Amino acid sequence: MKKALIKRLLAGILAVVMVMGMVGCASSGESSETSNLSAGKTSEGSTSSGKTYNVVFIAKALSDPFSTWLSTSIEKIAKEKYPNIKVSTIDGQNAVDKQIAAMETAVSQKPDCIILQMVDSVAMVDPVNAAREAGIQTVMVNGAIDDNGANSTVDSNPEEQGKLMAAKAAELLPKNANIVIMDGPAGNWHSNGRRAGVKAALLDVRSDVKVLAEKEANWNKDEGMALMEDWLQTFPKIDAVISMNDNMSLGALEAVKASGKTEGFTAYGVDGLADACLSIDAGELTASVVQDGYAQAEAALKIANDIVTGANTQVQLIDVPAVLITKDNVSEWLQKHKDNGFIK
Amino acid sequence: MKSDEKAAATKISVIETIIKKYGIYLVLLVMIIISAIISPNFFDSKNLLNIARQISVTTIIAFGQTLLIICGMIDLSSGSVVALSGVLGVSVYMATGSLLFAILVGILIGAVTGIISGFFVTKYKMPPFIVTMAMQLVARGAVYLYTGGQPIYQIGDFKKLGQGSIGFMPIPVFFMILVAVCSWVILNRMRLGRYLYAIGGNEDASRASGIHVGSVKILAFVISGVFAGVAGVLLMGRLNAGLPQAGINYEFDAITAAIIGGTSFTGGIGTAAGTLVGAFIMGILNNILNLMNVQSYVQQILKGVIIVAAVAIDISTKTRKSKPVKM
Numbered sequence: 001m002k003k004a005l006i007k008r009l010l011a012g013i014l015a016v017v018m019v020m021g022m023v024g025c026a027s028s029g030e031s032s033e034t035s036n037l038s039a040g041k042t043s044e045g046s047t048s049s050g051k052t053y054n055v056v057f058i059a060k061a062l063s064d065p066f067s068t069w070l071s072t073s074i075e076k077i078a079k080e081k082y083p084n085i086k087v088s089t090i091d092g093q094n095a096v097d098k099q100i101a102a103m104e105t106a107v108s109q110k111p112d113c114i115i116l117q118m119v120d121s122v123a124m125v126d127p128v129n130a131a132r133e134a135g136i137q138t139v140m141v142n143g144a145i146d147d148n149g150a151n152s153t154v155d156s157n158p159e160e161q162g163k164l165m166a167a168k169a170a171e172l173l174p175k176n177a178n179i180v181i182m183d184g185p186a187g188n189w190h191s192n193g194r195r196a197g198v199k200a201a202l203l204d205v206r207s208d209v210k211v212l213a214e215k216e217a218n219w220n221k222d223e224g225m226a227l228m229e230d231w232l233q234t235f236p237k238i239d240a241v242i243s244m245n246d247n248m249s250l251g252a253l254e255a256v257k258a259s260g261k262t263e264g265f266t267a268y269g270v271d272g273l274a275d276a277c278l279s280i281d282a283g284e285l286t287a288s289v290v291q292d293g294y295a296q297a298e299a300a301l302k303i304a305n306d307i308v309t310g311a312n313t314q315v316q317l318i319d320v321p322a323v324l325i326t327k328d329n330v331s332e333w334l335q336k337h338k339d340n341g342f343i344k
Numbered sequence: 345m346k347s348d349e350k351a352a353a354t355k356i357s358v359i360e361t362i363i364k365k366y367g368i369y370l371v372l373l374v375m376i377i378i379s380a381i382i383s384p385n386f387f388d389s390k391n392l393l394n395i396a397r398q399i400s401v402t403t404i405i406a407f408g409q410t411l412l413i414i415c416g417m418i419d420l421s422s423g424s425v426v427a428l429s430g431v432l433g434v435s436v437y438m439a440t441g442s443l444l445f446a447i448l449v450g451i452l453i454g455a456v457t458g459i460i461s462g463f464f465v466t467k468y469k470m471p472p473f474i475v476t477m478a479m480q481l482v483a484r485g486a487v488y489l490y491t492g493g494q495p496i497y498q499i500g501d502f503k504k505l506g507q508g509s510i511g512f513m514p515i516p517v518f519f520m521i522l523v524a525v526c527s528w529v530i531l532n533r534m535r536l537g538r539y540l541y542a543i544g545g546n547e548d549a550s551r552a553s554g555i556h557v558g559s560v561k562i563l564a565f566v567i568s569g570v571f572a573g574v575a576g577v578l579l580m581g582r583l584n585a586g587l588p589q590a591g592i593n594y595e596f597d598a599i600t601a602a603i604i605g606g607t608s609f610t611g612g613i614g615t616a617a618g619t620l621v622g623a624f625i626m627g628i629l630n631n632i633l634n635l636m637n638v639q640s641y642v643q644q645i646l647k648g649v650i651i652v653a654a655v656a657i658d659i660s661t662k663t664r665k666s667k668p669v670k671m
C-alpha cells in the first residue's frame with residue numbers, strides 16, 4: 001500500500017521535473033545569460049587588445065518587465081558592440097537588503113565595473129561607496145542615488161514622462177472632463193515624479209478637468225482593475241484614467257471594457273512596454289510614454305566601457321529622453337519589442 | 345413566577361445560541377446594512393456582482409486553505425501556484441485553442457504541486473509552513489523562468505474565463521460557487537471531511553483509530569493545489585494576459601478570509617460557509633472603502649481594525665459559555 005503510494009508520488013515528481021525541463025528549454029534564449037558571477041570569469045570574447053573586462057549588472061528585479069528589458073538589452077549590446085566586455089547579471093529581487101547583498105557579492109568578485117539599477121535611492125549610497133573604496137566604479141542606470149552627482153548616471157526624468165503623458169491628455173480630454181488617477185506605491189520616486197508632471201501639464205493648465213478619485217494601485221494590473229471596477233460603480237461618468245504606469249491603466253481598461261462604458265474613454269500610462277504598445281495598436285490604450293530600456297542600456301554600457309578602458313573616467317550624466325507613443329508611431333515601437341523578442 | 349423566569353432564561357439562551365452559532369454571519373449582515381446606508385451604490389445588483397467577481401479568485405484559494413487549516417496545516421504556495429498554473433494554462437490555450445484543455449492543465453499543475461508538498465510533509469514530517477514556502481519559491485521561479493519575466497499578451501478568447509458570463513453569472517463566480525459546494529460536500533458529506541476534522545483535532549488519536557493520516561494530508565494538499573490551479577486560470581482570464589507576476593501574496597488574503605470565517609489555527613475547527621462569509625466580509629470592506637473614496641493609508645488601518653474586530657466578535661461569542669461572565 002505504502003509502496004504503491006510512493007511509486008505514484010515518484011511518477012508525479014517525474015512529471016514535474018519534465019515540465020520544468022520543458023520550461024527550461026522554452027526560455028533558454030532569454031535567461032541563459034543570467035548566470036552566477038563565477039561564470040562571468042571566462043575569457044571568451046577577447047578583442048585584439050586581448051583584455052577581457054568583467055561587468056556586473058545588478059538588476060532591480062528580473063520579475064519586472066522593464067528590468068528584464070534593461071538586462072536583456074545590456075547583454076545583447078555587450079555581445080554586439082563590446083566583445084571585450086563580459087556581462088553577468090544579479091537579480092536585486094526588488095528588495096533593498098537583497099540588492100545590498102548583491103552589491104557585496106559583486107564587489108567580492110572584483111569585477112572591473114558595476115552597473116546598478118537601484119531599488120532604493122538612499123539605501124544604495126553606502127554599498128556604492130564601499131565598491132568605490134574597493135576600487136570599483138558603479139554606473140547607475142534607470143534612477144539616480146542620492147550621491148550629489150558622484151557617480152555616472154543614465155536616467156529618464158520621470159517628471160518629463162509625466163508631462164508628456166499629461167500634455168497628450170490635456171489635448172484630448174473634453175471640456176469639464178471627469179478623470180481618475182492611479183499612482184504607484186506610496187513614496188515611490190518614479191510615481192511621485194510622474195505625478196508632479198501630471199500636475200504641471202494637465203491639472204494646472206486645465207482647471208475644468210475634475211479629479212474624481214485618486215489612489216495607489218501599486219503598479220499592478222489586478223489592483224488597477226479592481227479599483228476601476230469599484231470607481232465605475234461610484235461615478236456615473238468617467239472620461240479618462242491617468243495612471244503612473246501602463247499596467248494599472250491596462251487593468252482599468254479591462255474593467256471599462258467589461259462595463260461597456262468605452263465610448264469616448266481615454267487611458268494614459270507610462271512605460272511603453274510590449275503589452276502597452278499592443279494595446280495602443282488595438283485602439284484601446286490612448287497613449288504611453290516610453291522610457292527606452294534599450295537606449296538606457298546602450299548609454300550605461302558606453303560609460304562602463306569608458307571606465308574599464310580608461311577612455312573617460314569623468315562622471316557622466318546622461319538623460320535618455322522620454323518618447324510619447326500614440327497610434328501614430330506605435331508600429332515603430334512594436335518593431336523594437338519584436339526585435340528584442342518580447343513580442344513573438 | 346418561577347416559570348416566567350425559566351421562560352426568560354430560555355429566551356436569553358436561545359438568543360445566545362443564535363449569536364454563538366451565527367456570530368460571523370451577523371457581522372456580515374451588519375456590514376451589509378452599514379454599507380447600504382453609507383453608499384447608495386452598494387445595493388446595485390451590478391455592484392453586488394462586481395464584489396462577487398472581485399473576490400472569486402482569492403475565495404477559491406481560501407476553500408483550499410480552509411481544508412488544510414482544519415487539518416492543522418497551511419499552504420503558503422497558493423499565490424505562486426496561481427501564477428504558474430495560470431500562465432501554463434494560457435500557453436496551452438495559445439498552442440491548442442482549447443479552453444477545456446487549458447483548465448485541465450491548470451488543475452494538473454496545481455495537483456502536482458500539491459502532491460509534492462504533501463509528499464514532503466508526510467514522508468519527512470516537515471512542517472507545512474516550510475515545505476509550502478519552498479514550493480512558493482520554486483513555483484514562482486519556474487513561472488519566471490518559463491516566461492523570462494515577460495507577460496504573455498493577446499490571449500484571445502482565454503479572457504472569457506475571467507470576464508465572460510453564463511447568463512447573468514460571471515464565470516469566475518460560477519467557479520467560486522462550484523468550489524464552495526465541493527468544499528461543503530467534502531467537509532459535511534464525505535469521510536475525507538471527517539478525517540480532516542479528526543486529524544486537526546488530534547492527529548495521534550486519529551492515527552490510532554486507523555485513519556491513514558499521510559494519504560489524507562496529501563489529498564488535502566492536492567485539493568488545495570487544484571483549487572489554486574483553477575483560480576490561476578480564472579485570474580489570467582480576468583487580467584486578459586498571462587502575468588508571471590500575478591498572485592503575489594494571494595495566499596494571505598485567502599488565509600485571512602478563512603480565519604475571519606471562523607476557521608481556527610488550532611485545527612479541527614472551520615466550515616465552508618464560514619469561509620465564504622469571511623471572503624465576502626473582506627470583499628465588501630474593500631469595495632465600500634473604494635466606493636467611499638477613502639484614502640489608501642486610512643484604508644489599510646481600517647482593514648486591520650475591522651479584521652481584528654470581526655474575529656474578536658466571532659471568538660468571544662463562541663467562548664462565552666465556557667467562561668464565567670462577570671457582571
